[in-house]
Amino acid sequence: xEHFEKTVSSKDIFNGKVIHVxxxxxxxxxxxxxxREVVGHPGxxxxxxxxxxxxxxxxxxxxxxxxxxxxxxxxxxLEKGQTPLxxxxxxxxxxxxxxxxEYMTLGKLYPSPGYSDEIVHLYFCxxxxxxxxxxxxxxxxxxxxxxxxxxxxMVLNGELPDAKTQTAVLKTAMLLxxxxxxxx
Amino acid sequence: xEHFEKTVSSKDIFNGKVIHVxxxxxxxxxxxxxxREVVGHPGxxxxxxxxxxxxxxxxxxxxxxxxxxxxxxxxxxLEKGQTPLxxxxxxxxxxxxxxxxEYMTLGKLYPSPGYSDEIVHLYFCxxxxxxxxxxxxxxxxxxxxxxxxxxxxMVLNGELPDAKTQTAVLKTAMLLxxxxxxxx
Numbered sequence: 001x002e003h004f005e006k007t008v009s010s011k012d013i014f015n016g017k018v019i020h021v022x023x024x025x026x027x028x029x030x031x032x033x034x035x036r037e038v039v040g041h042p043g044x045x046x047x048x049x050x051x052x053x054x055x056x057x058x059x060x061x062x063x064x065x066x067x068x069x070x071x072x073x074x075x076x077x078l079e080k081g082q083t084p085l086x087x088x089x090x091x092x093x094x095x096x097x098x099x100x101x102e103y104m105t106l107g108k109l110y111p112s113p114g115y116s117d118e119i120v121h122l123y124f125c126x127x128x129x130x131x132x133x134x135x136x137x138x139x140x141x142x143x144x145x146x147x148x149x150x151x152x153x154m155v156l157n158g159e160l161p162d163a164k165t166q167t168a169v170l171k172t173a174m175l176l177x178x179x180x181x182x183x184x
Numbered sequence: 185x186e187h188f189e190k191t192v193s194s195k196d197i198f199n200g201k202v203i204h205v206x207x208x209x210x211x212x213x214x215x216x217x218x219x220r221e222v223v224g225h226p227g228x229x230x231x232x233x234x235x236x237x238x239x240x241x242x243x244x245x246x247x248x249x250x251x252x253x254x255x256x257x258x259x260x261x262l263e264k265g266q267t268p269l270x271x272x273x274x275x276x277x278x279x280x281x282x283x284x285x286e287y288m289t290l291g292k293l294y295p296s297p298g299y300s301d302e303i304v305h306l307y308f309c310x311x312x313x314x315x316x317x318x319x320x321x322x323x324x325x326x327x328x329x330x331x332x333x334x335x336x337x338m339v340l341n342g343e344l345p346d347a348k349t350q351t352a353v354l355k356t357a358m359l360l361x362x363x364x365x366x367x368x
Contacts (some may be wrong), residue, residue, distance in 0.1 A: 035201065066294065084341060097281045114202065157291075158292060
């Protein structure tokens with residue numbers, strides 16, 4: 001039998017700039033009722049951008065929920081009126097100044113299926129050239145270049161805990177390995 | 185310079201069973217003030233449990249925020265008074281009935297650093313034997329076994345979008361590859 005839960009009621013809790021929280025009653029498949037806490041999110045995009053020296057572009061920034069400085073792949077929230085890929089190109093440019101070419105999808109990521117509806121679209125590209133960086137006014141970020149092999153090592157060593165970064169770095173490494181295999 | 189943001193005020197928005205939402209004012213490094221929306225979460229655990237036939241145990245369940253049935257590695261929220269590893273053993277047993285051995289860490293995962301403080305602890309283990317499955321009363325789950333290589337393929341094909349699942353499956357595949365290399 002296919003599993004399902006049906007919304008019985010949904011109460012708005014918080015309408016923020018980023019998240020929208022609701023507290024729902026759901027009818028389960030046995031007819032019982034369970035409460036579900038849901039964080040609504042516009043979705044996001046994350047880009048693994050490869051330089052001609054086989055490095056990936058990372059951003060280093062303070063992440064308020066963790067009170068920690070994290071190194072992550074460039075990423076951002078989806079803005080209305082743009083496709084995920086257009087959002088990806090915009091975020092990469094804003095955060096790093098890089099303009100990419102040969103974009104490829106690395107799939108979607110569901111960060112926290114228990115309580116959030118966020119979907120992050122992952123992309124790979126090659127850096128074509130650089131223009132002017134223009135981060136949001138409340139973003140203070142450093143740009144770091146890390147060789148792909150070193151980035152994989154950092155994922156395995158726990159130095160890059162961000163979910164989208166771990167997934168996109170490992171997928172990029174596998175993609176490049178396959179490309180090399182195909183070139184042989 | 186090291187980046188930082190300092191909490192100026194924090195307003196409680198919602199105290200749920202799973203999440204705790206606050207709306208904070210933060211002072212940025214240039215002295216300006218920005219609003220930060222934060223989802224507090226107790227943290228979680230996720231286990232890649234390998235059978236003697238080189239399959240991983242997965243659970244298939246309805247995920248309310250996405251209104252979708254997802255296939256994920258066994259996982260759950262951290263409970264107080266237990267270490268992350270103890271939580272992992274408990275969740276694996278509850279959701280699949282499996283008891284593991286040779287547990288190894290696969291690192292930590294920060295699902296959504298922009299707004300959530302959740303940390304998911306990832307583990308690998310081998311299935312030692314099976315006991316009685318006992319999922320939570322509001323959980324309806326099927327157990328599925330998928331060969332590791334097939335699971336990697338499904339991650340790359342987009343069939344396993346869950347972040348902890350993608351990361352732990354790819355790390356498990358790399359771990360097993362290294363073990364085989366070492367055995368040679």
